[in-house]
Amino acid sequence: MSRQTVNTEELTKSFDYQAYPLGSTRYMMAREVTRLDSSHSGDRRYVFMKNDEGGTLAEGNVLVLGDAAGTGTVGNSPFYGVKSEGVVVRGRVACVVGKQLDGNGATTTVPSGYYFWGIVGGICEVLTTAGAITAGLEMTSTASASAIARVSSDTAATDTSESVFATALEANGSAAVNVAACIDLPWGL
Numbered sequence: 572m573s574r575q576t577v578n579t580e581e582l583t584k585s586f587d588y589q590a591y592p593l594g595s596t597r598y599m600m601a602r603e604v605t606r607l608d609s610s611h612s613g614d615r616r617y618v619f620m621k622n623d624e625g626g627t628l629a630e631g632n633v634l635v636l637g638d639a640a641g642t643g644t645v646g647n648s649p650f651y652g653v654k655s656e657g658v659v660v661r662g663r664v665a666c667v668v669g670k671q672l673d674g675n676g677a678t679t680t681v682p683s684g685y686y687f688w689g690i691v692g693g694i695c696e697v698l699t700t701a702g703a704i705t706a707g708l709e710m711t712s713t714a715s716a717s718a719i720a721r722v723s724s725d726t727a728a729t730d731t732s733e734s735v736f737a738t739a740l741e742a743n744g745s746a747a748v749n750v751a752a753c754i755d756l757p758w759g760l
Contacts, residue, residue, distance in 0.1 A: 593650035615693030623651035631698035631749040696749035
């Protein structure tokens with residue numbers, strides 16, 4: 572069985588064609604992660620996805636499988652992602668969009684219908700909603716393709732523990748901003 576290799580620079584690019592099989596996984600070694608963002612460390616895992624959203628995707632967006640609420644049927648592939656719009660169970664969070672760079676090294680977005688490498692494991696930036704996120708809090712998906720702190724007083728009817736996909740590594744200052752978080756999704760090697 573032959574393995575496809577990928578230049579780590581390609582992990583930060585989007586494609587207007589399916590350059591790799593959907594669901595392919597890759598690793599970015601710690602030194603490359605730190606070179607891309609000096610505030611991050613450790614290895615990262617990626618999965619090859621398609622932007623099935625009607626608009627662009629930016630760094631930190633949380634994507635789910637199926638419809639935007641993460642409750643509908645998965646479309647053509649389990650690796651077609653759309654922005655989250657509500658709390659969903661862990662198995663429906665697909666990936667977090669990583670930093671995307673154009674040919675000149677400037678930050679850019681992933682256009683609708685394009686393919687890209689989504690982050691499924693390691694430290695990365697995750698978009699948060701306005702509200703109190705502090706370091707160490709578990710994060711769940713929510714509206715606007717972002718994450719919120721899991722409410723520790725959940726009842727059986729409102730339990731969101733299965734939708735946790737990340738742990739915040741820093742506070743958001745109550746603003747809707749990207750924060751460093753450690754994510755661990757079930758895709759990959």
